Amino acid sequence: xxxxxxxxxxxxxxxxxxxxxxxxxxxxxxxxxxxxxxxxxxxxxxxxxxxxxxxxxxxxxxxxxxxxxxxxxxxxxxxxxxxxxxxxxxxxxxxxxxxxxxxxxxxxxxxxxxxxxxxxxxxx
Amino acid sequence: xxxxxxxxxxxxxxxxxxxxxxxxxxxxxxxxxxxxxxxxxxxxxxxxxxxxxxxxxxxxxxxxxxxxxxxxxxxxxxxxxxxxxxxxxxxxxxxxxxxxxxxxxxxxxxxxxxxxxxxxxxxxxxxxxxxxxxxxxx
Amino acid sequence: xxxxxxxxxxxxxxxxxxxxxxxxxxxxxxxxxxxxxxxxxxxxxxxxxxxxxxxxxxxxxxxxxxxxxxxxxxxxxxxxxxxxxxxxxxxxxxxxxxxxxxxxxxxxxxxxxxxxxxxxxxxxxxxxxxxxxxxxxxxxxxxxxxxxxxxxxxxxxxxxxxxxxxxxxxxxxxxxxxxxxxxxxxxxxxxxxxxxxxxxxxxxxxxxxxxxxxxxxxxxxxxxxxxxxxxxxxxxxxxxxxxxxxxxx
Numbered sequence: 001x002x003x004x005x006x007x008x009x010x011x012x013x014x015x016x017x018x019x020x021x022x023x024x025x026x027x028x029x030x031x032x033x034x035x036x037x038x039x040x041x042x043x044x045x046x047x048x049x050x051x052x053x054x055x056x057x058x059x060x061x062x063x064x065x066x067x068x069x070x071x072x073x074x075x076x077x078x079x080x081x082x083x084x085x086x087x088x089x090x091x092x093x094x095x096x097x098x099x100x101x102x103x104x105x106x107x108x109x110x111x112x113x114x115x116x117x118x119x120x121x122x123x124x
Numbered sequence: 125x126x127x128x129x130x131x132x133x134x135x136x137x138x139x140x141x142x143x144x145x146x147x148x149x150x151x152x153x154x155x156x157x158x159x160x161x162x163x164x165x166x167x168x169x170x171x172x173x174x175x176x177x178x179x180x181x182x183x184x185x186x187x188x189x190x191x192x193x194x195x196x197x198x199x200x201x202x203x204x205x206x207x208x209x210x211x212x213x214x215x216x217x218x219x220x221x222x223x224x225x226x227x228x229x230x231x232x233x234x235x236x237x238x239x240x241x242x243x244x245x246x247x248x249x250x251x252x253x254x255x256x257x258x259x260x261x262x
Numbered sequence: 263x264x265x266x267x268x269x270x271x272x273x274x275x276x277x278x279x280x281x282x283x284x285x286x287x288x289x290x291x292x293x294x295x296x297x298x299x300x301x302x303x304x305x306x307x308x309x310x311x312x313x314x315x316x317x318x319x320x321x322x323x324x325x326x327x328x329x330x331x332x333x334x335x336x337x338x339x340x341x342x343x344x345x346x347x348x349x350x351x352x353x354x355x356x357x358x359x360x361x362x363x364x365x366x367x368x369x370x371x372x373x374x375x376x377x378x379x380x381x382x383x384x385x386x387x388x389x390x391x392x393x394x395x396x397x398x399x400x401x402x403x404x405x406x407x408x409x410x411x412x413x414x415x416x417x418x419x420x421x422x423x424x425x426x427x428x429x430x431x432x433x434x435x436x437x438x439x440x441x442x443x444x445x446x447x448x449x450x451x452x453x454x455x456x457x458x459x460x461x462x463x464x465x466x467x468x469x470x471x472x473x474x475x476x477x478x479x480x481x482x483x484x485x486x487x488x489x490x491x492x493x494x495x496x497x498x499x500x501x502x503x504x505x506x507x508x509x510x511x
Binding site for chain 3: 139140141142143144146148149151153154155156157158159161162163165166225226229230231232233235236238239
């Protein structure tokens with residue numbers, strides 16, 4: 001056929017988002033497992049009390065792992081929500097605004113979580 | 125017959141848009157394994173996002189000193205909340221393990237065996253959920 | 263002389279979607295039909311039109327799952343009515359038109375809309391049939407085209423949970439056809455088909471539900487084709503990024 005196809009979107013549109021979900025999802029498989037084991041399953045009480053939390057976050061490796069977990073889970077969650085919203089077929093300009101909104105929410109979430117970690121580590 | 129109509133010339137209608145719409149993705153009628161996997165993945169995803177922000181909100185107590193957090197821990201270890209913990213772990217396992225299926229199949233790997241992959245992953249998930257439930261209520 | 267055997271029949275209640283031009287909305291009409299256990303939903307609809315309501319409209323042709331014209335929703339499942347036995351369906355059979363394709367009348371959907379994404383694809387998807395040597399073609403027909411395993415019934419589009427909400431999504435049928443071009447280009451433009459598919463409203467909109475594959479009555483397997491298109495698009499991208507292997511695009 002000589003007629004040229006019309007791409008369904010800009011070339012590769014959506015591929016980056018899917019790759020991002022796969023990468024962040026793979027990271028979460030590790031980080032969430034570590035988080036759940038460390039915060040819930042290794043403790044006889046089932047949950048850390050305040051003193052135990054303070055002791056726990058005194059370890060810088062824990063801080064790095066928990067902040068990485070926060071970043072990846074926020075990324076994965078908001079990219080997933082964006083995919084659900086995009087399923088309803090908005091115009092390209094509306095999609096751009098939706099993306100910006102999710103980026104702002106993500107940045108606020110990570111900044112809040114980082115501040116919270118700073119406050120807890122400071123108490124330690 | 126209750127809907128009998130007289131013989132009449134068939135009218136030609138202009139096509140009418142008739143999509144499943146906003147909630148169509150969760151229409152359970154006629155759904156197959158992959159469709160259930162998709163719908164449950166989405167439901168658990170939405171639930172986990174809600175939990176993420178609830179969790180971040182509750183963690184604010186840690187910035188306020190031991191009193192608030194330790195009182196929360198007492199509540200969190202009560203049986204009704206522990207049941208909710210099991211529901212949460214169920215959601216995490218389903219979403220995470222199905223995510224492995226989506227990641228592999230989504231790049232063309234085992235593209236014709238996605239149903240078997242889902243079943244295998246869910247069996248692993250059921251075993252882990254059972255172990256986690258026993259641990260939660262130990 | 264032995265008496266001819268008669269197959270026992272039972273009453274089957276059909277709830278059939280109705281909507282004609284000018285109607286403000288759809289409704290369901292009920293019909294009762296005597297059918298034996300070998301009869302299909304299409305047999306029931308034909309009986310209704312013949313004996314009870316000649317204004318009932320639906321498409322059909324071959325009666326044996328070859329032409330793809332009688333795709334519809336039966337008790338919520340997307341099926342070919344000609345191979346769906348009423349004996350498998352319970353006392354009430356609810357028949358609706360395919361979803362996600364505009365409705366023309368009663369159970370008839372606008373197949374022109376179904377072919378829309380094919381047109382946007384530049385139709386690299388239609389190709390000449392490999393005719394049996396010595397076969398006859400009708401007068402005035404120079405080439406025969408066919409979309410291979412796909413019988414163009416629209417069932418995959420109706421079953422797809424994404425097509426239901428995103429009108430810009432290319433849909434499983436057109437993407438499946440593009441996948442076949444990648445898999446077996448013959449003389450078709452492989453890269454153009456890949457460009458058609460590789461977009462956020464193309465293969466990357468799919469959420470791996472595989473309802474299209476599950477519903478497909480001719481094993482065209484649109485879901486697997488969509489995933490292979492993703493792999494081909496991703497492989498091409500990686501080759502361009504890292505400059506290894508042959509360039510895909």
